[in-house]
Amino acid sequence: MMKNLNLEAIRAEFPALNADAIYLDNAGGSQVLRRVADRIHDYLLTTSVQLGASYAASVAASEKVLSARRAVAELINANHDEEVVMGGSTTGLMFLLTQAILPGIREGDEIIVTNSDHEANIGGWMRLQTAGAVIKVWKVNRDSLQLELADLDALLTPRTKWLAMTHASNVLGTINSVAEVAKRVHAVGARLCVDGVAYAPHRLVDVQASGADVYVFSFYKVFGPHYAVLWGKRDFLLSLPSLNHHFITADILPYKLQPGNVNFELSYGCIGIAEYLTHVGKSLDANPTMTNRQQMQTAFDAFAQHEDMLAEKLLAYLREKTNVKIIGLADVKNGNRMPTISFVLKDQPSEKIVRHMDRLKIGIRFGDFYAKHLINALGLTEQGGVVRVSIAHYNTVDEIDRLIRGLDEVIR
Numbered sequence: 099m100m101k102n103l104n105l106e107a108i109r110a111e112f113p114a115l116n117a118d119a120i121y122l123d124n125a126g127g128s129q130v131l132r133r134v135a136d137r138i139h140d141y142l143l144t145t146s147v148q149l150g151a152s153y154a155a156s157v158a159a160s161e162k163v164l165s166a167r168r169a170v171a172e173l174i175n176a177n178h179d180e181e182v183v184m185g186g187s188t189t190g191l192m193f194l195l196t197q198a199i200l201p202g203i204r205e206g207d208e209i210i211v212t213n214s215d216h217e218a219n220i221g222g223w224m225r226l227q228t229a230g231a232v233i234k235v236w237k238v239n240r241d242s243l244q245l246e247l248a249d250l251d252a253l254l255t256p257r258t259k260w261l262a263m264t265h266a267s268n269v270l271g272t273i274n275s276v277a278e279v280a281k282r283v284h285a286v287g288a289r290l291c292v293d294g295v296a297y298a299p300h301r302l303v304d305v306q307a308s309g310a311d312v313y314v315f316s317f318y319k320v321f322g323p324h325y326a327v328l329w330g331k332r333d334f335l336l337s338l339p340s341l342n343h344h345f346i347t348a349d350i351l352p353y354k355l356q357p358g359n360v361n362f363e364l365s366y367g368c369i370g371i372a373e374y375l376t377h378v379g380k381s382l383d384a385n386p387t388m389t390n391r392q393q394m395q396t397a398f399d400a401f402a403q404h405e406d407m408l409a410e411k412l413l414a415y416l417r418e419k420t421n422v423k424i425i426g427l428a429d430v431k432n433g434n435r436m437p438t439i440s441f442v443l444k445d446q447p448s449e450k451i452v453r454h455m456d457r458l459k460i461g462i463r464f465g466d467f468y469a470k471h472l473i474n475a476l477g478l479t480e481q482g483g484v485v486r487v488s489i490a491h492y493n494t495v496d497e498i499d500r501l502i503r504g505l506d507e508v509i510r
């Protein structure tokens with residue numbers, strides 16, 4: 099039997115949760131760990147010097163930034179820390195990636211994107227059309243709201259070079275079977291690029307098990323700063339041209355893909371995320387033989403159990419309402435969906451519900467969440483998109499109860 103999270107101890111790690119407000123817009127951005135903020139503060143006030151010099155402060159700073167890369171490599175289960183490229187945002191890193199891929203594109207190369215992704219994993223790929231790439235779209239089945247493998251099979255050809263997809267939808271909450279997709283993509287000699295932004299706050303990322311060639315997500319959704327990581331298989335990253343100065347040659351990983359270098363203090367701050375996860379894992383299971391990743395896994399197992407319980411509470415309420423349509427799977431079974439719950443109210447603009455919740459100091463939001471193709475395909479643009487409630491592991495039963503009481507004042 100898995101131990102429950104000690105929510106009091108968990109919430110004490112996030113100073114912002116002391117405010118008189120309920121944060122249920124976590125898929126937009128999570129609250130930040132004190133451990134992360136402390137590290138950023140420490141870096142800036144003790145080692146803010148340029149890296150790579152021989153004096154003591156520079157040596158210490160270089161070690162801090164390198165240790166951050168190692169910590170992120172462990173957090174995502176990279177084979178090698180040179181596979182870890184850090185940058186400002188997922189969107190920025192995706193543009194960087196597609197820019198590096200561009201010179202290798204030949205007329206008629208096929209690239210598959212989905213219509214359920216955030217634009218971050220679509221726009222850069224679309225731009226490769228200027229080099230002759232042909233874009234195909236893997237569409238969500240309108241009844242099941244899933245990306246069906248049979249539909250993908252019809253799109254894959256020997257000319258397919260890339261498939262770009264999301265691990266979890268930031269609107270539907272659906273988890274996609276990326277490892278299964280990877281097998282099919284690799285069978286035709288293509289590569290897979292996965293957006294893990296909506297997945298990483300809820301499950302322990304394992305880039306190797308994912309089967310992806312490239313995996314990207316942002317730390318500001320995973321209790322850290324506005325910063326992001328792109329992991330790529332070493333051989334693939336080595337095959338890309340350098341996007342840095344001419345003397346930072348194509349064999350210099352990951353620096354060749356970090357023009358202007360990484361943000362030192364934010365990199366260092368990210369160690370706090372890994373440290374928090376191992377700390378939570380240890381507090382749930384004190385077995386001294388566990389590796390850091392096993393401790394992180396223990397933490398995420400407990401997060402998922404707690405998030406499932408909260409999500410099911412809200413979904414059960416929404417299922418009862420005849421004027422509500424849940425946009426995504428209507429219940430939670432065995433971790434089959436993320437606690438990111440979208441819905442619409444019959445004949446009502448989505449904004450109306452959100453404005454009401456603003457007055458109750460409950461932070462949720464409405465819109466397309468930059469998954470514009472999905473919202474258009476589902477015919478929800480006119481309504482102002484969906485209302486989205488996105489839960490994190492630090493949310494409480496009491497918060498969901500207050501949300502439901504507030505919703506009940508508008509959903510009659």
Ligand SMILES: Cc1ncc(COP(=O)(O)O)c(C=O)c1O
Pocket residue numbers: 125126186187188189190216218219264266267268293295296316326
């Ligand atoms: C699923 C998904 N992918 C990508 C992004 C973009 O991330 P960033 O803001 O770091 O560019 C977001 C942001 O909301 C997202 O939800």
